[in-house]
Amino acid sequence: MRKKHFYFIVVFLILIAVIAILGTVPNKYFEIAGGGAGDVNYSLSGSDVSASDVGIPPNDSSTESESAEPTSSANDTKKTTKPTKAPKGKLAYLTFDDGPSENTFAILDILDEYNIKATFFVIGKEKMGKQYKEIVKRGHAIALHTYSHSYKKIYKSEAAFYKDLEKIRTLVKKETGVDTKIFRFPGGSSNTISKKYSKGLMKKLIASSAKKGYIYHDWNVDSGDGGATNLKKEKLLSNIKRDCKGRDVIDVLMHDSGKTKQTTVEALRDIIDYLKSEGYKFLPIDEGSEPVRHKLRK
Numbered sequence: 001m002r003k004k005h006f007y008f009i010v011v012f013l014i015l016i017a018v019i020a021i022l023g024t025v026p027n028k029y030f031e032i033a034g035g036g037a038g039d040v041n042y043s044l045s046g047s048d049v050s051a052s053d054v055g056i057p058p059n060d061s062s063t064e065s066e067s068a069e070p071t072s073s074a075n076d077t078k079k080t081t082k083p084t085k086a087p088k089g090k091l092a093y094l095t096f097d098d099g100p101s102e103n104t105f106a107i108l109d110i111l112d113e114y115n116i117k118a119t120f121f122v123i124g125k126e127k128m129g130k131q132y133k134e135i136v137k138r139g140h141a142i143a144l145h146t147y148s149h150s151y152k153k154i155y156k157s158e159a160a161f162y163k164d165l166e167k168i169r170t171l172v173k174k175e176t177g178v179d180t181k182i183f184r185f186p187g188g189s190s191n192t193i194s195k196k197y198s199k200g201l202m203k204k205l206i207a208s209s210a211k212k213g214y215i216y217h218d219w220n221v222d223s224g225d226g227g228a229t230n231l232k233k234e235k236l237l238s239n240i241k242r243d244c245k246g247r248d249v250i251d252v253l254m255h256d257s258g259k260t261k262q263t264t265v266e267a268l269r270d271i272i273d274y275l276k277s278e279g280y281k282f283l284p285i286d287e288g289s290e291p292v293r294h295k296l297r298k
């Protein structure tokens, strides 16, 4: 009997020791693997509100500016496939359109400071091979925005659009090795400028692009830098604050287009600081990203 008691006490002491050791091991070793921000699947539904909701004027002007287009809203119905460890939500896709430009390196340096990855929707700039390469080298997403960005040219017909889109796809592939089918329509999918050149074209392009395996992304937060030359940096930030309200997943429209968008570079740290303070995490767009999309406007 004594022996039995002795063994019992030994086992009991070992158990206590094990429990004590486990208690001191950092919790992370017991967390379920995976479940980083990249594993979250967000789904946006009803992602449309008319332009008047954000005070953006009607846009039948022929200016080649994305800000002439409406900002759509998202109701942010959010789904997570891994509810255990997925962050409770706030996700920001920073997007830079119309580059590369003489601002590309400055933008990349700021993103590096914060260790943030963004998405560059690029156009055809034959002499900026270095910039295309650097975007990819530093871990950002490179995506397509047509080669010419000329509304007159690209929105003439479906064939004209794809010819131009394929041209930038080929250039990006040549310069970076990345063959992407992610793109953004110049002016957004809700643009009404295209109807000047071909009525009903956007509807056709939306359908045919999906058939061809292309994925388009619009935006739901507009810095406003597309509509004006060097908008004050305070204004860029306040536009972003306005559009972020109530949204967990944001796709922020900014421009990488040289001297006329210099204030975008100047405002970028403030923009990132603000979004961080609001709890957003930053990701580049990839093929698994749920696209923010506008409502088609006739």
Ligand SMILES: [Zn+2]
Pocket (backbone or CB within 6 Å): 066, 097, 098, 145, 149, 186, 187
């Ligand atoms: Zn653009």
